[in-house]
Amino acid sequence: MNEQSKLYQKLVIASLATSLTLTIASASAYAEVSTGSKSQATAPSVNVLELVPVRTVAEALGAFIEWDEKTGAAKVTKGSTVLILKIGEKNATLNGKTIDVGQIVQIVNGNMYVPLGFINQTFASHIGWNNTQNKMIIAADDYAALASSFLKELNQNNMDDAVTYFGSGLKQKLPPELLKKIWLGPQYFGHLKQQISAQVDRNAVHTNVTLKYATEKVPGPVEIIIRFDKNGLIDDFYIPPILPSVTFNKPSYDNPANYEEKEVVIGDGEFALPGTLTMPIGEGSFPVVVLVQGAGPNDRDATLGAAKPFQDLAVGLANEKIAVLRYEKVTREHNLKVALNPKFTIKNETVDDAIRAVEFLKGVKGINPEKIFVAGHSQGGYTIPMIINEDKNHDIAGTIILAGPSEKFSDAIVNQSEELLKRLKSLGKPTDAAEQSMVMWSSIAKYVNDSEYSIYNLPKEFPIPQQAYWFFEQRNYTPAEVAKKQKGSMLILQGENDWQVPMAQFENWKKSLQNRQDVTYKTYPKVTHLLTEYDGVSTGADYYQPSNVPLVIINDIANWIKNVRK
Incomplete structure (x- = not known):
């Protein structure tokens, strides 16, 4: 033997x-x-x-x-x-x-x-x-086996058996017949074949199982995240986009001796969010920044490609004795449940959780409740005027807009498409995909700006039907126009190499807020939409090269915060 x-x-x-x-x-x-x-x-x-x-x-x-x-x-x-x-x-x-x-x-x-x-x-x-x-x-407690067994039922179209893994809330929202309609695995990547890996991790809200599979139609592995509640039942699941595998490099200024990180929960109930509070080492009453993500199901680090700008900001500001709170976005942590809400709004997506984060910080030992700041990136910056309006108790000491659009959302995405197309042409790069995207976003803008339609009369031909309500609900919101009537310290930062939120959006902020004396503006020649530097012309392909938020941005934010008087 x-x-x-x-x-x-x-x-x-x-x-x-x-x-x-x-x-x-x-x-x-x-x-x-x-x-x-x-x-x-x-x-x-x-x-x-x-x-x-x-x-x-x-x-x-x-x-x-x-x-x-x-x-x-x-x-x-x-x-x-x-x-x-x-x-x-x-x-x-x-x-x-x-x-x-x-x-x-x-x-x-x-x-x-x-x-x-x-x-x-x-x-x-x-x-x-x-x-x-x-x-x-x-x-x-064998979450990997439970998740694998659940996906086997999905893969074999056994929806009656699949829903037996759900918690009561999800089971009520997603009966077998609806699960069959929304499970688009066979359409997008074919049947699941062999499982490549299974990884279990826990945050403050869920036990998460990340499974990778070889599939029929996709050459690389497909990743599926199954989220379990405290009772060991499935509360949500999420299929991240299939993107190139890249490595993140920590910035040179990341000094773990200067900070400690705590897992926290923002909000409660069905849509509670796990987050990370980065606290400077030492005794004190520290100022704190709440980081609010851009569009899409972003994680707490705002990971895209080889960049993690929110993680960089957290460790960089800790060196300056400034705490940072970042959290998983609701569209990532509760992706499926959000998708099942036909009247989901940008307020639900971004604003509500930012206000909950501010409220949470008021009771945290070591945080100065008079020095709570909110920084929004991209769509998060776009919603800063909304967040200010929702701050009924005036708890926010100041706000920061990081590459945030200043115009209506439907107009801003057309501006984005035009800028990308212009850059690709100047570089002699293929433009087919960008042109198709331009057609779609222009069509969306045309529908949204058409007074014939509203949240009560959504167009049946809308290019992204499941998001029609989201677009129409906010169509009368123009960030810069709302901010005109507000007051309070504000810092607006913009990269000049940003195609997603081009410089025209920044110039519109300056023009619209020219009569306000409490707004500070800064731009950075090489900085892209990810708040990182790139020597060439940014078109998105550069996002997959390791990069970090430059110290100049971190120092500018820190110095501004230290000079704000509420």
């Missing part, structure tokens, strides 16, 4: 001994997953010597199975693990090496069976099996 077989035998014996001590109470720590005919529930079995159907169990764990009729062999692949099983043999091949299965591989009613303990050892899982009910049992 080889060393691996001896180890396997020891694991089986140890696991069997443990299984004999299980009580009915401990069985409640497992979730039963239907994988066959249903019968009356009994105490679940976790006998590692139990023979279990390979396809049923392996697919639920995210493995991909290929059957060779000629040789009677099954190839089971999950990530870097490749297992080959043959009918009638007691040995198998695992990653090119021969191992002992423990029992002869059997075929029963057309299904291949092997011992449960062998499956658990091979795939590092912790599942059990209820032989009476023909059900797989997954430990309540």
